[in-house]
Amino acid sequence: MSKEKKTKYCTKCGFKNPSDSNFCSNCGASLSKFDFTAESETSNVPPEASWLDRCPVCKSGKLSLVEKKKLLGLVATESFECSDCNAIFVKKGEKYKLSKVQDKSNQIWQEYKHQALTGREWKNITYGGLSDAKQKEADIVVWMEKLREGEVPFHFGGKSPIILKKNERLQMALPNVSLIEPRAVRTGGYGGGSFRVTKGVSLRTGRFQMESHDELKTIDQGTFVLTDERVVFSGTKRTVNIDLKKILSIEPYSNGIGLRRTGKSRTEYFTGVEQHNVSFSIDGRHYKEPLSGSILMCLIEGLMKKE
Ligand SMILES: [Zn+2]
Ligand SMILES: [Zn+2]
Incomplete structure (x- = not known):
């Protein structure tokens, strides 16, 4: 057995901890974790607005509730339809699935067709943002490019x-x-x-x-x-x-x-x-x-x- 296998160095204080510990027993810092922070960009999403106020597809119409009973009459589907472009969002639990649009060449349809996203995500998309999954991909690429340019500061004082x-x-x-x-x-x-x-x-x-x-x-x-x-x-x-x-x-x-x-x-x-x-x-x-x-x-x- 190697010595390295039995110890885990704390990146904050340098204390030697047993390899199975998740936190430093000297200073309490999380082990095997490195912190980086990249520059912040301002967002233009209005915090108070509901995602239903502006349609993510055409960005002009409003979405309103249309209830449609299923054939057997037992399950009611909650759907939201745009007053301008007739895009339809079907409620799936806490999320809304983009199910139908008139113009299939629409960019939002191309990127998010049949995807179920939260109201917060749809609001981000309406105001030029991305779904959480796409945002994460984009953020990782941005962060890695910053790392590659040597622009990310490090905070390891260990x-x-x-x-x-x-x-x-x-x-x-x-x-x-x-x-x-x-x-x-x-x-x-x-x-x-x-x-x-x-x-x-x-x-x-x-x-x-x-x-x-x-x-x-x-x-x-x-x-x-x-x-x-x-x-x-x-x-x-x-x-x-x-x-x-x-x-x-x-x-x-x-x-x-x-x-x-x-x-x-x-x-x-x-x-x-x-x-x-x-x-x-x-x-x-x-x-x-x-x-x-x-x-x-x-x-x-x-x-x-x-x-
Ligand atoms: Zn420590
Ligand atoms: Zn619309």
């Missing part, structure tokens, strides 16, 4: 698990990360430990291809440390020290990253980052997402731009 150089700043320390390297396959193979890296959603598309006749072999388990100058993997058997200036390319996966660097022919993969969550907010909207290779890639690229 103690580093590695000794930092003068003026070097810790960005994050992730325990329980695996170091994986491609190894040539020989007859008989290896006694376990090989697996595939899962391809994740990325801003950059790049297909993951295994080097021919190679398989991936787990080399070690340890803590993945990112500073504004280096990537350090501190394992039980192996320590990897990568200067950010020496990184040639970064391959993002849903559960980690592959790094290519000068002076090393093989790609080094670091997986298990998705066990850690990342929190951020944009325009007062808060998100907590598992850390992914794409997020890590944007963060590293942002740090490389700062130098």
